[in-house]
Protein backbone atom coordinates (compact mmCIF):
# COMPACT_ATOMS: atom_id res chain seq x y z
CA UNK A 1 0.00 0.00 0.00
CA UNK A 2 2.76 2.43 0.79
CA UNK A 3 4.71 2.27 -2.47
CA UNK A 4 6.50 0.01 -4.90
CA UNK A 5 9.81 -0.05 -3.14
CA UNK A 6 8.29 -1.46 0.03
CA UNK A 7 6.99 -4.95 0.33
CA UNK A 8 5.46 -6.91 3.17
CA UNK A 9 7.94 -8.76 5.30
CA UNK A 10 10.89 -6.55 4.41
CA UNK A 11 12.70 -4.97 7.30
CA UNK A 12 13.95 -1.40 7.48
CA UNK A 13 17.50 -2.15 6.34
CA UNK A 14 16.36 -4.31 3.45
CA UNK A 15 14.03 -1.53 2.30
CA UNK A 16 16.80 1.05 2.60
CA UNK A 17 19.14 -1.12 0.55
CA UNK A 18 16.55 -0.99 -2.23
CA UNK A 19 15.90 2.75 -2.15
CA UNK A 20 14.43 5.61 -0.14
CA UNK A 21 12.20 4.96 2.85
CA UNK A 22 9.71 7.53 4.12
CA UNK A 23 8.85 8.03 7.77
CA UNK A 24 6.30 10.69 8.66
CA UNK A 25 6.89 12.43 11.97
CA UNK A 26 5.41 15.62 13.41
CA UNK A 27 2.55 14.11 15.39
CA UNK A 28 2.84 16.58 18.27
CA UNK A 29 2.31 19.67 16.14
CA UNK A 30 -0.45 18.22 14.02
CA UNK A 31 -2.41 16.86 16.97
CA UNK A 32 -1.92 20.14 18.82
CA UNK A 33 -3.54 21.95 15.91
CA UNK A 34 -6.34 19.41 15.85
CA UNK A 35 -7.01 20.00 19.56
CA UNK A 36 -5.61 16.84 21.16
CA UNK A 37 -2.23 17.91 22.54
CA UNK A 38 -1.38 21.03 24.53
CA UNK A 39 1.44 23.23 23.22
CA UNK A 40 3.96 23.72 25.99
CA UNK A 41 3.91 20.45 27.89
CA UNK A 42 3.44 18.54 24.63
CA UNK A 43 2.58 15.24 26.28
CA UNK A 44 0.93 12.66 23.98
CA UNK A 45 -1.96 11.85 26.33
CA UNK A 46 -4.07 11.62 23.16
CA UNK A 47 -2.91 8.00 22.88
CA UNK A 48 -5.09 7.06 25.85
CA UNK A 49 -7.68 9.83 25.83
CA UNK A 50 -8.50 9.99 22.09
CA UNK A 51 -6.88 6.95 20.46
CA UNK A 52 -9.03 7.41 17.36
CA UNK A 53 -7.33 10.73 16.66
CA UNK A 54 -3.82 9.30 16.53
CA UNK A 55 -5.04 6.23 14.65
CA UNK A 56 -6.55 8.47 11.98
CA UNK A 57 -3.41 10.57 11.63
CA UNK A 58 -1.28 7.42 11.31
CA UNK A 59 -3.66 6.29 8.58
CA UNK A 60 -3.44 9.60 6.74
CA UNK A 61 0.36 9.39 6.73
CA UNK A 62 0.22 5.76 5.61
CA UNK A 63 -2.08 6.65 2.72
CA UNK A 64 0.27 9.51 1.86
CA UNK A 65 3.19 7.13 1.49
CA UNK A 66 4.85 6.70 4.87
CA UNK A 67 6.68 3.36 4.94
CA UNK A 68 7.20 3.55 8.69
CA UNK A 69 4.48 4.21 11.25
CA UNK A 70 6.16 5.71 14.27
CA UNK A 71 4.45 4.88 17.55
CA UNK A 72 3.44 8.15 19.16
CA UNK A 73 5.60 7.96 22.26
CA UNK A 74 7.55 11.14 21.57
CA UNK A 75 7.56 12.91 24.95
CA UNK A 76 5.65 9.93 26.29
CA UNK A 77 8.47 9.37 28.75
CA UNK A 78 8.71 9.39 32.53
CA UNK A 79 9.89 13.00 32.84
CA UNK A 80 7.02 14.35 30.74
CA UNK A 81 4.42 12.22 32.48
CA UNK A 82 5.82 13.43 35.82
CA UNK A 83 5.41 17.00 34.60
CA UNK A 84 1.68 16.51 34.08
CA UNK A 85 1.23 14.30 37.16
CA UNK A 86 0.45 11.13 35.23
CA UNK A 87 3.37 8.79 35.77
CA UNK A 88 0.83 6.08 36.59
CA UNK A 89 -0.24 5.84 32.92
CA UNK A 90 3.29 5.77 31.51
CA UNK A 91 3.42 2.07 30.65
CA UNK A 92 -0.15 1.98 29.37
CA UNK A 93 0.49 4.95 27.13
CA UNK A 94 3.63 3.42 25.65
CA UNK A 95 2.07 0.02 25.02
CA UNK A 96 -1.11 1.45 23.52
CA UNK A 97 0.84 3.74 21.22
CA UNK A 98 2.61 0.76 19.68
CA UNK A 99 -0.63 -1.22 19.35
CA UNK A 100 -2.33 1.67 17.53
CA UNK A 101 0.66 2.05 15.20
CA UNK A 102 0.64 -1.69 14.49
CA UNK A 103 -3.06 -1.73 13.71
CA UNK A 104 -2.59 0.96 11.06
CA UNK A 105 0.74 -0.32 9.71
CA UNK A 106 -0.87 -3.68 9.03
CA UNK A 107 -3.44 -1.98 6.81
CA UNK A 108 -0.55 -1.41 4.42
CA UNK A 109 2.91 -2.89 4.21
CA UNK A 110 4.40 -0.46 6.70
CA UNK A 111 6.84 -1.03 9.52
CA UNK A 112 6.21 -0.03 13.12
CA UNK A 113 8.90 1.99 14.85
CA UNK A 114 9.25 2.36 18.58
CA UNK A 115 10.32 5.84 19.61
CA UNK A 116 12.43 7.44 22.30
CA UNK A 117 13.63 11.02 22.36
CA UNK A 118 15.39 13.78 24.26
CA UNK A 119 14.73 13.10 27.93
CA UNK A 120 14.88 16.66 29.23
CA UNK A 121 16.78 15.35 32.25
CA UNK A 122 20.21 14.58 30.70
CA UNK A 123 23.00 16.95 31.66
CA UNK A 124 26.55 16.66 30.43
CA UNK A 125 28.22 16.99 33.81
CA UNK A 126 25.93 14.80 35.91
CA UNK A 127 26.25 11.01 36.07
CA UNK A 128 22.94 10.84 37.94
CA UNK A 129 21.05 12.45 35.06
CA UNK A 130 22.78 10.11 32.60
CA UNK A 131 21.65 7.12 34.66
CA UNK A 132 18.13 8.55 34.81
CA UNK A 133 18.09 9.05 31.04
CA UNK A 134 19.30 5.49 30.49
CA UNK A 135 16.55 4.14 32.77
CA UNK A 136 13.95 6.12 30.81
CA UNK A 137 15.21 4.67 27.53
CA UNK A 138 15.31 1.16 28.97
CA UNK A 139 11.70 1.17 30.11
CA UNK A 140 10.31 2.67 26.90
CA UNK A 141 12.42 0.47 24.62
CA UNK A 142 11.48 -2.56 26.72
CA UNK A 143 7.76 -1.94 26.32
CA UNK A 144 8.14 -1.24 22.60
CA UNK A 145 10.01 -4.50 22.04
CA UNK A 146 7.44 -6.47 24.04
CA UNK A 147 4.72 -4.98 21.85
CA UNK A 148 6.56 -6.12 18.72
CA UNK A 149 8.04 -3.08 16.97
CA UNK A 150 10.16 -3.61 13.83
CA UNK A 151 12.77 -0.93 14.50
CA UNK A 152 13.44 1.87 16.97
CA UNK A 153 13.87 5.59 16.37
CA UNK A 154 15.76 7.71 18.89
CA UNK A 155 15.37 11.34 17.95
CA UNK A 156 15.75 15.03 18.59
CA UNK A 157 18.91 14.88 20.67
CA UNK A 158 21.02 17.96 21.24
CA UNK A 159 23.82 16.04 22.99
CA UNK A 160 25.69 13.29 21.16
CA UNK A 161 26.21 11.52 24.46
CA UNK A 162 22.49 11.33 25.21
CA UNK A 163 21.96 9.84 21.75
CA UNK A 164 24.75 7.35 22.40
CA UNK A 165 23.09 6.18 25.60
CA UNK A 166 19.82 5.66 23.71
CA UNK A 167 21.71 3.78 21.01
CA UNK A 168 23.36 1.47 23.56
CA UNK A 169 19.95 0.58 24.94
CA UNK A 170 18.48 -0.01 21.47
CA UNK A 171 21.47 -2.06 20.30
CA UNK A 172 20.79 -4.62 23.01
CA UNK A 173 17.41 -5.38 21.41
CA UNK A 174 18.98 -6.40 18.10
CA UNK A 175 16.47 -4.21 16.19
CA UNK A 176 17.53 -1.68 13.55
CA UNK A 177 18.22 1.76 15.01
CA UNK A 178 17.57 5.21 13.59
CA UNK A 179 19.35 7.95 15.56
CA UNK A 180 18.70 11.58 14.65
CA UNK A 181 20.09 14.76 16.13
CA UNK A 182 18.43 18.16 16.49
CA UNK A 183 20.79 20.94 15.48
CA UNK A 184 19.97 24.39 16.81
CA UNK A 185 21.20 27.86 15.80
CA UNK A 186 24.87 26.92 16.04
CA UNK A 187 25.58 24.08 13.63
CA UNK A 188 26.89 21.77 16.34
CA UNK A 189 25.75 19.56 19.20
CA UNK A 190 25.65 20.99 22.71
CA UNK A 191 29.08 19.40 23.28
CA UNK A 192 30.39 21.39 20.32
CA UNK A 193 30.61 18.51 17.85
CA UNK A 194 29.97 19.19 14.18
CA UNK A 195 26.89 17.22 13.05
CA UNK A 196 29.00 15.07 10.73
CA UNK A 197 31.42 14.20 13.53
CA UNK A 198 28.54 13.38 15.83
CA UNK A 199 26.96 11.15 13.19
CA UNK A 200 30.28 9.42 12.57
CA UNK A 201 30.52 8.69 16.28
CA UNK A 202 27.01 7.22 16.25
CA UNK A 203 27.85 5.10 13.22
CA UNK A 204 31.01 3.85 14.92
CA UNK A 205 28.90 2.98 17.96
CA UNK A 206 26.73 0.77 15.77
CA UNK A 207 23.79 2.91 14.61
CA UNK A 208 22.17 1.66 11.42
CA UNK A 209 20.78 5.04 10.32
CA UNK A 210 22.12 8.42 11.49
CA UNK A 211 21.09 11.94 10.65
CA UNK A 212 19.02 14.96 11.60
CA UNK A 213 15.44 15.71 12.51
CA UNK A 214 13.41 18.71 13.66
CA UNK A 215 14.48 22.34 14.31
CA UNK A 216 15.77 23.19 10.82
CA UNK A 217 13.78 23.55 7.63
CA UNK A 218 14.93 22.09 4.31
CA UNK A 219 17.03 25.16 3.45
CA UNK A 220 19.19 25.07 6.56
CA UNK A 221 19.30 21.31 7.00
CA UNK A 222 20.55 20.37 3.53
CA UNK A 223 24.04 21.90 3.88
CA UNK A 224 24.57 19.87 7.06
CA UNK A 225 23.27 16.71 5.39
CA UNK A 226 25.83 17.00 2.62
CA UNK A 227 28.64 16.92 5.17
CA UNK A 228 27.06 14.03 7.06
CA UNK A 229 26.62 12.02 3.86
CA UNK A 230 30.32 12.43 3.11
CA UNK A 231 31.37 11.52 6.66
CA UNK A 232 29.52 8.23 7.16
CA UNK A 233 29.02 5.00 5.25
CA UNK A 234 25.71 3.99 6.83
CA UNK A 235 22.24 5.20 5.85
CA UNK A 236 21.49 8.86 6.48
CA UNK A 237 18.20 10.26 7.77
CA UNK A 238 16.71 13.70 7.12
CA UNK A 239 13.48 14.92 8.64
CA UNK A 240 13.37 18.72 8.54
CA UNK A 241 10.52 20.83 9.83
CA UNK A 242 8.44 22.14 6.92
CA UNK A 243 9.24 25.80 7.52
CA UNK A 244 11.19 28.35 5.51
CA UNK A 245 14.23 28.73 7.69
CA UNK A 246 17.14 30.80 6.44
CA UNK A 247 20.75 31.54 7.32
CA UNK A 248 19.58 34.50 9.42
CA UNK A 249 16.79 32.45 11.07
CA UNK A 250 18.14 28.90 10.87
CA UNK A 251 15.59 27.09 13.06
CA UNK A 252 11.87 27.33 13.69
CA UNK A 253 12.58 28.84 17.09
CA UNK A 254 13.77 32.01 15.37
CA UNK A 255 11.24 32.75 12.65
CA UNK A 256 10.09 36.32 13.08
CA UNK A 257 6.79 37.53 11.60
CA UNK A 258 6.99 41.25 10.88
CA UNK A 259 3.48 41.20 9.38
CA UNK A 260 1.67 40.17 12.53
CA UNK A 261 1.12 42.46 15.48
CA UNK A 262 -1.07 40.21 17.62
CA UNK A 263 1.27 37.45 18.72
CA UNK A 264 0.64 36.85 22.43
CA UNK A 265 4.26 35.98 23.22
CA UNK A 266 5.84 38.12 20.54
CA UNK A 267 7.45 35.18 18.75
CA UNK A 268 5.94 32.72 16.30
CA UNK A 269 7.20 29.49 17.91
CA UNK A 270 5.38 27.19 18.27
CA UNK A 271 1.81 28.25 17.60
CA UNK A 272 2.07 30.92 14.89
CA UNK A 273 4.47 29.42 12.38
CA UNK A 274 1.74 29.16 9.73
CA UNK A 275 3.02 31.89 7.37
CA UNK A 276 6.39 30.16 7.09
CA UNK A 277 5.04 26.74 6.14
CA UNK A 278 6.69 25.12 3.13
CA UNK A 279 4.31 24.22 0.37
CA UNK A 280 4.18 20.74 -1.11
CA UNK A 281 6.44 21.67 -4.02
CA UNK A 282 9.20 22.84 -1.70
CA UNK A 283 9.01 19.55 0.19
CA UNK A 284 9.15 17.65 -3.10
CA UNK A 285 12.28 19.61 -4.09
CA UNK A 286 13.86 18.80 -0.75
CA UNK A 287 13.10 15.09 -1.15
CA UNK A 288 14.64 15.00 -4.62
CA UNK A 289 17.72 16.90 -3.57
CA UNK A 290 18.25 14.77 -0.47
CA UNK A 291 17.74 11.53 -2.38
CA UNK A 292 20.16 12.73 -5.06
CA UNK A 293 22.96 13.16 -2.55
CA UNK A 294 22.26 9.71 -1.11
CA UNK A 295 20.09 10.56 1.88
CA UNK A 296 17.52 7.78 1.76
CA UNK A 297 15.63 7.83 5.04
CA UNK A 298 13.31 10.77 4.53
CA UNK A 299 10.46 12.40 6.36
CA UNK A 300 9.12 15.64 7.72
CA UNK A 301 9.04 16.60 11.41
CA UNK A 302 6.97 19.12 13.41
CA UNK A 303 4.53 20.85 11.07
CA UNK A 304 4.25 17.90 8.68
CA UNK A 305 0.88 17.30 7.13
CA UNK A 306 -0.18 14.39 4.94
CA UNK A 307 0.08 16.41 1.73
CA UNK A 308 3.76 17.04 2.48
CA UNK A 309 4.35 13.31 2.80
CA UNK A 310 2.43 12.58 -0.41
CA UNK A 311 4.55 15.15 -2.24
CA UNK A 312 7.68 13.55 -0.89
CA UNK A 313 6.49 10.12 -2.05
CA UNK A 314 5.58 11.42 -5.50
CA UNK A 315 8.95 13.18 -5.80
CA UNK A 316 10.48 9.75 -5.27
CA UNK A 317 8.38 8.40 -8.17
CA UNK A 318 5.85 6.66 -6.03
CA UNK A 319 2.10 6.73 -6.18
CA UNK A 320 0.70 6.08 -2.73
CA UNK A 321 -3.07 5.60 -2.24
CA UNK A 322 -3.62 9.31 -1.52
CA UNK A 323 -2.23 10.12 -4.98
CA UNK A 324 -5.64 9.13 -6.29
CA UNK A 325 -6.64 12.63 -5.14
CA UNK A 326 -3.55 14.54 -6.21
CA UNK A 327 -4.24 17.83 -7.97
CA UNK A 328 -5.72 17.73 -11.45
CA UNK A 329 -6.39 21.31 -12.51
CA UNK A 330 -7.56 20.16 -15.95
CA UNK A 331 -10.97 19.68 -14.36
CA UNK A 332 -11.11 23.04 -12.60
CA UNK A 333 -14.22 25.14 -13.27
CA UNK A 334 -12.28 28.16 -14.53
CA UNK A 335 -8.73 27.00 -15.24
CA UNK A 336 -9.54 23.59 -16.67
CA UNK A 337 -8.75 21.99 -19.98
CA UNK A 338 -10.48 23.57 -23.00
CA UNK A 339 -11.96 20.20 -23.96
CA UNK A 340 -13.56 19.71 -20.57
CA UNK A 341 -14.60 23.20 -19.50
CA UNK A 342 -16.89 25.52 -21.45
CA UNK A 343 -15.18 28.42 -23.19
CA UNK A 344 -17.40 30.91 -21.32
CA UNK A 345 -16.08 29.85 -17.93
CA UNK A 346 -12.48 29.77 -19.09
CA UNK A 347 -12.92 33.36 -20.21
CA UNK A 348 -14.44 34.29 -16.87
CA UNK A 349 -11.18 33.26 -15.18
CA UNK A 350 -9.75 36.72 -15.92
CA UNK A 351 -12.38 38.15 -13.56
CA UNK A 352 -11.32 35.98 -10.61
Ligand SMILES: [Zn+2]
Nearest residue numbers: 214215301302
Ligand atom coordinates in the same frame (compact mmCIF):
# COMPACT_ATOMS: atom_id res chain seq x y z
ZN1 LIG B 1 10.05 18.03 15.29
